[in-house]
Amino acid sequence: MKLHINGDMVEVPDTITTVSGLLEHFELNNKVVMVERNEDILDKETLSETKVEDGDKLEIVQFVGGG
Amino acid sequence: MDRYSRQTLFAPIGKEGQQKLREKHVLMIGAGALGTGNAEALVRAGVGKLTIADRDYVEWSNLQRQQLYSEEDAENRIPKAIAAKTRLSLINSQVEIEAHVLDITPQEMEQLVNNVDLIIDATDNFDTRLMINDIAQKHNIPWIYGACVSSYGISYTIVPGDTPCLNCLLETVPLGGATCDTAGIISPAVQMVVAYQTVEALKILVEDWSSLRRKLVSFDLWVNQQTAIDISKAKKEDCLSCGKNPTYPFLSYENQTKTAILCGRDTVQIRPSVSQTRNLDQLEKMLSGQNGTVEKNPYLLSFTTGEQRLVIFKDGRVLVHGTKDITEAKTLYHRYLG
Ligand SMILES: [Zn+2]
Numbered sequence: 001m002k003l004h005i006n007g008d009m010v011e012v013p014d015t016i017t018t019v020s021g022l023l024e025h026f027e028l029n030n031k032v033v034m035v036e037r038n039e040d041i042l043d044k045e046t047l048s049e050t051k052v053e054d055g056d057k058l059e060i061v062q063f064v065g066g067g
Numbered sequence: 068m069d070r071y072s073r074q075t076l077f078a079p080i081g082k083e084g085q086q087k088l089r090e091k092h093v094l095m096i097g098a099g100a101l102g103t104g105n106a107e108a109l110v111r112a113g114v115g116k117l118t119i120a121d122r123d124y125v126e127w128s129n130l131q132r133q134q135l136y137s138e139e140d141a142e143n144r145i146p147k148a149i150a151a152k153t154r155l156s157l158i159n160s161q162v163e164i165e166a167h168v169l170d171i172t173p174q175e176m177e178q179l180v181n182n183v184d185l186i187i188d189a190t191d192n193f194d195t196r197l198m199i200n201d202i203a204q205k206h207n208i209p210w211i212y213g214a215c216v217s218s219y220g221i222s223y224t225i226v227p228g229d230t231p232c233l234n235c236l237l238e239t240v241p242l243g244g245a246t247c248d249t250a251g252i253i254s255p256a257v258q259m260v261v262a263y264q265t266v267e268a269l270k271i272l273v274e275d276w277s278s279l280r281r282k283l284v285s286f287d288l289w290v291n292q293q294t295a296i297d298i299s300k301a302k303k304e305d306c307l308s309c310g311k312n313p314t315y316p317f318l319s320y321e322n323q324t325k326t327a328i329l330c331g332r333d334t335v336q337i338r339p340s341v342s343q344t345r346n347l348d349q350l351e352k353m354l355s356g357q358n359g360t361v362e363k364n365p366y367l368l369s370f371t372t373g374e375q376r377l378v379i380f381k382d383g384r385v386l387v388h389g390t391k392d393i394t395e396a397k398t399l400y401h402r403y404l405g
Contacts, residue, residue, distance in 0.1 A: 006292045032237055034283060036296045044238060059294045061285040063237060066216040066252060067101040067191045067260075 004057040020048040022058070032063040071113050084273030085113060091272045092116040094183040096171065096199055098147040099123070100252065101213050102189030103135040104261030109187075109268060110155045116163040117155070120179060121147040122170035122336070122384065123329075124367060132254040144378070146366045168366055169382045170338055171195060173318040176202045185271050186210035187264060192327070193237070194317075197308075200225065200233040201315040204308050211267050213260045217250040218289035220260040223298075224267045224279055231302035232309040234317075236283075255288050326393050335387045335396035343383045350379060354403065375399055 001014050003022075016022050019042060023029045035042045036059040042050055052058070075085045093114055095102050098121035110117060125133075125140040125147055133147075140150040148166035155164050169175060180186070180202055188199055188210060196212065203210040204227050212233060213222045225232055263284055270278045286293035307314045327336045347368045354361045359372030370377045375389040377399060385404065387396035 006294045008292060034236065034296065034298060034301070041296065041298055041300050059296045061221060061283055061294060061296060062219070064214045064216045064219060064221060065191060065193050065196075066250075067097060067099055067189050067214050 001052075001054040003052065003055070006059055017051060018048055019050040019052055019058075022052055023047065023060070026060070028060065028062060034061045034063075035059070074112060079275055079278065080269065080273050084275070087273050088113055088269070089115050091184045092118070092182055093268065093272070094179055094186045095119045095189055096186065096195060097121055097189035097191065098133075098135075098151045099129070099189060099191060100132045100134075100254070100257040101215070101260055101264065102147075102187075103133045103151060104257060105187050105189055105213075105264055105268070106151055106155060107135060107158065108261065108265040110159045110162045110164070112265075112269065113159065114162060114272065116165070118165040118167070118179060118183070119148045119151055120167040120169060120171055120175075121151070122168070122380075123147050123386075124378070125150050128332075132252060132257050143364055144362075144367065144369060145364070146380075149366060168380065170336065170384055171198065173198060173202070176318070180206050180208060183208055185268060187268060188212050188214075194327070196233060197237075197317040201308050201317045203227060204232055204313060205315050205318070209271055211264045213264045215256045215260045216252055218253055218256050219285070219287045220256045220263075221283070221285040222260055222263040222267075223283045224271075224281070226276075226279070227309065230281070231298060232306060234308035235301055235303045235306045236298065253288075259286060259288060326396070328391055328393070329386070333389060333391055335390060335393055337385045337387065337396060337400050339383045345379060345381055345383055347379070347381060350404075357403065370403065377403060379404070 001012055003010050003012055012025060016025055019035055038057050071085050074080055075082050091114055093109055095106055095117060098119050106117060106119060124144045125136045127141045129136055130141060135151045135154040146168040148168050152164045152166040176198060186199055186203055186208055188196055190196055199210055207227045209226045211224050267280060282295040283298045284295045304310050307316050325338050329336055347363055350368055351361055351363050354370045359370050362369045366381060368379045378386040385400055387399055390396050
């Protein structure tokens with residue numbers, strides 16, 4: 001399946017069905033992130049229910065601490 | 068005056084904006100990479116007053132990206148707030164600069180925010196950021212989050228009563244993560260975050276509120292990505308920091324860390340539970356009788372013994388270098404300092 005992630009077209013395995021599955025794929029599941037899917041900000045509680053589908057546009061922003 | 072002519076020619080600032088800038092007071096928490104970048108930009112731009120608070124001193128590994136510091140500062144282990152003030156005063160003597168060498172607690176935060184128009188986050192940890200977030204909400208002061216690691220950076224401008232706050236966005240305090248460990252940092256990532264923070268600061272200081280970015284911005288300069296997302300819907304009515312019944316949880320004593328492992332440095336910081344000023348002369352005498360080397364400057368004393376080094380600050384704090392183990396650090400602390 002192809003997704004637009006942070007502006008790039010990315011090919012991910014079809015076994016990924018949810019946003020939390022996608023975060024796991026990118027090893028971001030233990031990180032604090034904000035996710036926007038098709039221009040909608042997702043509530044953290046809904047990440048495991050929210051489906052990802054071919055062609056979805058996702059923005060993933062990770063909070064980091066350094067400075 | 069000629070000094071600001073190129074800035075006043077820029078129409079959104081103009082002479083009026085310049086005058087407003089001159090009347091404003093910015094509080095900078097942290098004087099590392101982001102802090103030095105933001106501070107230099109705002110001082111050159113002609114802000115009225117800048118207060119800088121930082122707990123650390125200059126080391127060689129800082130010089131690659133912390134733009135206000137020199138080899139001499141690292142050689143002499145000058146506290147960052149002091150070294151920054153010295154350099155900034157040479158850059159623009161018209162700006163009033165106040166330097167504080169301390170690790171901020173909520174009590175000190177309350178004093179520092181007096182008459183402050185804007186807080187710039189230049190810290191390296193979320194404990195302090197959440198404290199900034201609460202004090203900013205409590206006193207209705209805008210603040211600008213910024214952070215970076217490796218080639219990645221992120222920034223967001225938080226305006227009390229308007230945007231979501233950091234507590235709304237995080238929900239939990241992120242632990243560990245890419246900050247400290249091994250990821251490193253390149254200076255363009257720093258400079259990019261500094262640019263995002265400084266431009267928002269200028270907009271706020273000249274009171275051009277409608278021009279604020281309003282989006283959470285992030286980028287990775289090495290892999291050529293950037294994003295900006297609208298997160299206004301993330302504001303939570305029941306948020307304990309910015310909601311209807313705020314309790315400002317991160318200003319309470321229980322939520323304070325007394326020991327902290329410093330960013331990527333094999334160092335543990337210990338802060339005495341009761342604040343105290345140390346007599347460095349006395350300590351020097353006491354420690355020179357021990358099995359180690361003592362070095363001292365007006366702000367701190369460094370005691371090296373074997374693989375470890377204790378750096379003791381006047382404000383009571385001690386950095387234990389050469390360990391990441393809090394227990395081991397505490398053992399050393401108690402061995403030499405009681
Ligand atoms: Zn909030």
